[in-house]
Amino acid sequence: MTIHNKIRFGELDNPMNKTLYSLLVVGHFTLCTLAMIWPGALIANRVEPTMLGLPFLFAWYILWMLVLFLGMWAAFVVRPAGGRDE
């Protein structure tokens, strides 16, 4: 079975409640935005500890870019019930 079929199978078998889906997506977007501006970035505003040689604030942005991507990817794969964006 191809990956595509598995995704479609999951979608038909177990569609996510639409309100819950929207809440999760909005929550994810809000969290990622606030993490990158004031006040979220305030708690990461330091050099130590360095991560892979990068200052902590730099690494913080690198990390949240990944979190944003992973969350959006999950939202893309798990579609809401009755989705109409096709």
Add this chain to the structure above:
Amino acid sequence: MNDAMIVTAITLAYLGIVLWVGLRARGRGGSGLEGYVAGGRHVGVVILFFILGAEVFSAFAFLGTPGWAYQHGAPAFYILAYLSLVPITIWVLGPRVAALGRERGYLTQGDMLADHYRSRPLGVLAGIIGVMALVPYLTIQIAGAGLLFQAATDGLVPFWLGALLAFLVVAAYVFCSGLSGIGWTNLVQGIMMIAIAWFLGLAIPEHLFGGVGEMFARLQIEAPEHLVLPGATNMGWGYFSTAILVSAFGGAMWPHMFMKFYSADSGRTLRRVSVFYPLYAYLLVPLLFIGFAGALVFAEMPLKRPDTVLLKLVMEVAAFPPWVVGLMLSGALAAAMSTGANLAHTAAVVLVRDVLGTTLMRDVGERATVAATRWSVLALSLIAYGLALFNPASLVMILLTAYGLIVQLLPMVLGALFFPLLNRRSAMAGAIAGSLSFLLLEFGFGSPLGWHAGVWGMLANLAVLGLCQALLRERGAARVLD
């Protein structure tokens, strides 16, 4: 054969390849207007990714990102933040815009606004704002290409000739192939830019300091203020945060973004692209390394123009062989040209369809409209080239202004997509109030709290919009007027 000639030869060869790829794509999207403008609405995910991505990698990103990291330090992370937040707007608006476009045959932002609000002047207004914002943006790309050529060839190719060469290539393939030409060349240019950016970003710290980690360790000792906010130039949290918000949520209001929404073959394709969009920000990370390297190298004698930090490091400090300089120039030119192609194409379509099409050229057939669009590509590129010859430095200022203005279209667009009760008079009054207060703060009084003036413009916009909406409803006239 001296170094400057090797650099020039490599770059000319690259321009030749781009021109060949662009012209070869001719005719793939069908011959009608819809084919020329929106790729026949069947542009798949890979090509759409590179078309959208090419807008990210402009000459400004390639030279300005290291420039910011060098000059300001940590506030340059603003670029990472806003780029990775842009897809939120694409995710939310994109599928709806694409569906409406397919259903009603929209090709531009003005089409949608004029039709939804049943107001032709509103479409013309959006068109004029769009063209006025796009031409300076295009000028920066042309000026960037000229500066790059001049610096990398030691003046063998002067500013005017370098700018002319790069944009003749762009105008030629956009003129002949429309959006298909842009898609295929951006595939080539995107790969080129990414490879060059990563090579330089890793090679320069390695060459000068023995590695990226070692470079940051030295920065922590010698210039620690570069590594945390508010950075070396004491940029406030307020400006940093509001600049991210205005850029991230206003970015999708640019007409060229909007038109790419229409070209997607489905809303699903747009969402797939927006999922991968945060990854574009990763591509800029090595350009930040270059800027931080410059902060150490040029600590004693600061550069007059921070935007030249990448060029100075490659040409004077790291002393790479000429073929590397040639490839770097090609990569940076790729950035300028791919963005320029998109901008020229969009400005021409908006000018002909939204501004001329509803006024002077109302009864003109489709064939003449396509022809007018093509000639507008040439005319607008030429105007931008003329502006570039005058004064490239002050244009960054014009672009920032254009940005603050284009954001004022956001409430109007959101209204058309999600709030059917929004009245056209409220929308128009809000946009005008927002634009005027933005201009007043930007050029007159200065922005309160040191925030980005676009935010205050947006607040004025929303306040007036809400007030008008309430007044109209009170008079019971809201529905009658519509």
